[in-house]
Amino acid sequence: MKARAIVFRGPGVVGLDDFDVREPGPGEVLVRAHHTCISPGTELRCLAGKQPNPAPWPFIPGYAMAGEVIEAGPGARFEPGAMVYLNGTADAGRLARMWGGHASHAIAPDDSCIDIPRGVSTLEASFAHLAGIAYHGSIVSGAAPGDTVAVIGLGVLGQMCARMYALLGCRAVACDVNADRVQTARRLGTKAELVSGDLAAALGPHIPEGPDVIADVTGNARVMNDAIRIARDVPWEDAPIEPTTYVVQGSYPDVLPVPYQDAFLKQLVLKFPRDCTRGDRARVMELMAQGGFDARSWISSEESPENAEEIYRELSKPDSKQLTVVFRWT
Known part of the structure; x- marks a missing residue:
């Protein structure tokens, strides 16, 4: 099947591209993204070509996705219909990844996925990595x-x-x-x-x-x-x-x-805190479910991936009023 992704083609150049999605292998799941969240500091540094150990252009940026399992490989612990958080796709065919989060579909090891608690939307769950940091x-x-x-x-x-x-x-x-x-x-x-x-x-x-x-x-x-x-x-x-x-x-x-x-x-x-762990991301989603904080308070807008170029341009402005933006894929 074909999937769609936001790609950084070169310094300051944002676009959309297609890639082929393979079948999930043993212990893997295929996830249809509902929402993916921008991490402004890291992604803008990637877009400027200043991120250490960069992937070759063009690549799929982002590391915060929430969606639905639509197919499970042999031995996978998640079944179709499960709502999960994950960092992004582990395989994007001909496209490179940094870290493959802004895509319509993702192949991922099932042990890299986290159950989204009842009462937490995929919009909120896509914020889990930023909150986890x-x-x-x-x-x-x-x-x-x-x-x-x-x-x-x-x-x-x-x-x-x-x-x-x-x-x-x-x-x-x-x-x-x-x-x-x-x-x-x-x-x-x-x-x-x-x-x-x-x-x-x-x-x-x-x-x-x-x-x-x-x-x-x-x-x-x-x-x-x-x-x-x-x-x-x-x-x-x-x-x-x-x-x-x-x-x-x-x-x-x-x-x-x-x-x-x-x-x-x-x-x-x-x-020097080092990013966040899987447990941190799970914990902040539990806090969301318990009403500890409302992730929507810090999400400036929910946008179509078609608007990606405009969104990244706005986020790059020193006086931008945007905190972060979530892309809606369904």
């Missing part, structure tokens, strides 16, 4: 109930990080240079400040004693120089004061310079 970072940070967390950057991942820390019982204070993103965060219950110049001036008055955790979700290597200034001062004498943990939650294409002297004087603890 935020959840994973909050756990790796070591933040505990009552801790103060400074979330820097309020793109879709930063918005989710603020929510996850709040669910942990932390006090989250966030900031961004984009006024629309700040307003979105405030509307959804996050204390958020607009940075119009000095980051420390925006956040410092709200956390004068310094935060327990700084979550840098900007993906901007220059931010760390300013952000370290709000980290807690640790006295040289013996004192029961824990240094600030700096969580590098954004992703970067290459080198991330660390201002050594400032980090040294603050005795900063650096942590």
